[in-house]
Amino acid sequence: MGPITDHASKDSDAQSILCKIVNQIALITLNRPSRLNALTPEMREAYLETLDRADRDADVRAIVVTGAGRAFCAGADLTALEGLDAAKMRSRMQDQKVPFDRALRLGKPLIAAVNGAVAGIGMAHVLMADIRFAAPEARFTTAFARLGLTAEGGTAWLLTRLVGTARAMDMLCSSRMVGAEEAERIGLVQWIVPADELLDRALAYAVVLAGNSAYSLARMREQVYSAWEQDWPSAYEHSQQFVYESLDRPEFTELAARRKAERESRAADASTASA
Structure with missing residues (x-):
């Protein structure tokens, strides 16, 4: 398979999913900073396809995902939710070429470098990583209760296994913001790293993993x-x-x-x- 190239969604801002190979590491960047990397349906599909390609690329030994700008992912783009109903959502999910939970089925480690705010469906993507580095500015919220939604993308299942039932219920039902220090204390992230070192540290860690079998x-x-x-x-x-x-x-x-x-x-x- 040839090298992974940048993926572009139909978003007009720019190529919304970027990917490059660095020392056998696939670095995937959610690249819609003007909208805090909020996911459109096209952007989500591009991200899943990029994960899939990285997993199938023999030259890739580990994967790092991060966000451009001051957020990791603000959740779903709310304009994409306008006029959405159950039938349209089912159809959209059925039409996806790559399943939403592809991250849990990777054959390679997935590391999230959480550079800023994470909300809603962005939380699901962070939770599906194996290892999570966070900048001190990182903030985490499930947000679903404020939108009249339930825990999308398996968030409740994943969050409960990481932080326990009581803490998961708190985060889900209150939709409150959890700062980086609390996230580290409850096991939501493994390390807090200064923002200007975050990506380098995550990539260096990935290189160590890539040196193993x-x-x-x-x-x-x-x-x-x-x-x-x-x-x-x-x-x-x-x-x-x-x-x-x-x-x-x-x-x-x-x-x-x-x-x-x-x-x-x-x-x-x-x-x-x-x-």
């Missing part, structure tokens, strides 16, 4: 998300089957040989130094 990363991601709905015996048996499979793969043999060579080299250096 792609097979291991894909299988562990599958283990984590499938285990959410498994009992302990099933999860344990699932994990053991993957272990047996991994022992027969070339990555294990190659990495074991590399570690042995490194140990022997260190031992030889130590012996020379003591002589």
